[in-house]
Amino acid sequence: MKKIIVLLFVVFGLNASAQQVLPWEMLAVPYSTTPDGLYEPQFPSWLDKYKNTEVVIQGYLVPVDVEGNQYALSRYAFSSCFFCGNAAPNTVVELVFKERPDDLITDQFVVVKGTLVFNADDPFRLFFILQQTEFAG
Helix, strand or coil, rough: CCHHHHHHHHHHHHHHHHHCCCHHHHCCCCCCCCCCCCCCCCCCCHHHHHHHCEEEEEEEEEEEEECCCEEEEEECHHCCHHHHHHHHHHEEEEEECCCCCCCCCCCCCEEEEEEEEEECCCCCCCCCEEEEEECCE
């Protein structure tokens, strides 16, 4: 009987931990600035366990290009976010939605899940990209 209870705890415990919200502090990667003024992230090896895995993250919606369906998730509300010059580039995540969402509101606090991709190659995109994004709460 104890083995069954332990097994159930492990199974349900793993499932619950798979849906824990990834804290923004984990994404606060160091970065440098190129001579052209572009940012280059430096992803520490301890972050590799999150690469290309499904994560849950919460924050504020920031429209980048509404007609082009480009949105970002910010650690901070729009007035204090990276795009207003008050925060670092490691405080936003690019969202690529699984299905085009309707009626998203700037500064709407949301919980989303998707596959976390590290972007070290394209300086015109954000450091982190959440692909197959959908609302999680």
